[in-house]
């Protein structure tokens with residue numbers, strides 16, 4: 001989080017920027033392990049979303065494999081996290097290439113699989129799941145499984161991760177809406193927050209707030225494209241799945257509305273004296289849901305990729321047991337658990353851990369209350385880019 005207490009404008013801007021950059025990389029992580037509040041047990045919404053564009057992912061890897069026909073296929077998952085989704089996505093990609101090679105009577109390539117996330121990610125949980133993953137791949141092929149080499153590459157995807165021209169295919173699901181930092185433009189020259197009382201773009205936010213978010217997205221997304229273009233071979237492709245918004249308007253009944261409900265949950269805690277108003281004023285999420293136009297323009301401006309496909313979709317509301325947790329819960333509670341698994345590290349760092357339980361209980365209640373009035377679903381983008 002950016003700091004507020006600076007004496008002069010030069011120091012303020014520099015310090016605020018540096019602090020927000022450093023904090024995200026060092027603090028932000030999904031809840032690890034396999035407990036009730038873990039990302040492992042609260043990532044079924046992301047699974048549902050990536051499943052909706054699975055056909056696009058598998059078609060794309062198939063095209064890359066057929067057009068490049070490499071002996072050694074390099075695949076990366078950026079923002080892989082540590083849930084069940086990580087290896088299940090890779091398994092399907094590997095199986096698709098295997099089937100295609102048999103169908104076309106081509107030799108099956110060896111697979112180099114690179115799993116990337118921030119260094120704070122629970123990579124150990126993935127490593128521990130690897131023996132079963134290898135076993136499953138072999139079982140389905142009568143013990144003649146593919147040659148597959150899995151490695152972890154910790155680091156931010158807003159920096160270089162892989163050697164030049166080493167990858168054929170990049171996959172990333174529900175990660176790229178996370179910016180590299182809280183936009184520094186959310187602070188004025190005196191270091192005062194300009195988005196007081198909100199944690200993302202809301203109707204109360206001054207216009208400088210959406211500008212600060214757009215500016216940060218443009219810097220980050222363009223850097224991401226340039227870096228990936230150095231790592232991918234020509235003709236290599238990326239399938240990027242991330243949260244977006246349906247129209248150019250910043251306030252929508254999708255992603256921004258969910259952040260607004262989280263802000264309202266904070267207001268309840270403030271009225272109970274559990275959170276200081278000033279603490280909320282200085283908290284903003286390092287998140288941005290771009291519009292289709294934001295993405296199209298950024299790709300065009302950067303120039304290393306052709307945008308082959310951009311699909312927008314909603315994840316239908318689901319009810320029932322949470323993924324692996326074996327508990328019945330309302331939709332609102334499920335959304336609250338999913339957001340908690342993602343945001344708890346940042347919120348605990350800023351507000352302390354004592355408020356987390358009551359905050360997300362209130363948030364789940366508000367989501368259920370709003371959903372009873374009308375269905376609000378976040379928008380997801382499925383994007384395919386080819387390196388030129």
Ligand SMILES: C[S@@+](CC[C@H](N)C(=O)[O-])C[C@H]1O[C@@H](n2cnc3c(N)ncnc32)[C@H](O)[C@@H]1O
Pocket residue numbers: 028029030043046047050078079080081082083085086116117118121155156157158172173174175176178179180342
């Ligand atoms: C919601 S999880 C998605 C995990 C998984 N891909 C899935 O679909 O379930 C988002 C992941 O992106 C990672 N992430 C966010 N910003 C990142 C960055 N700058 N570099 C690398 N990973 C990042 C987070 O640490 C987190 O594990």
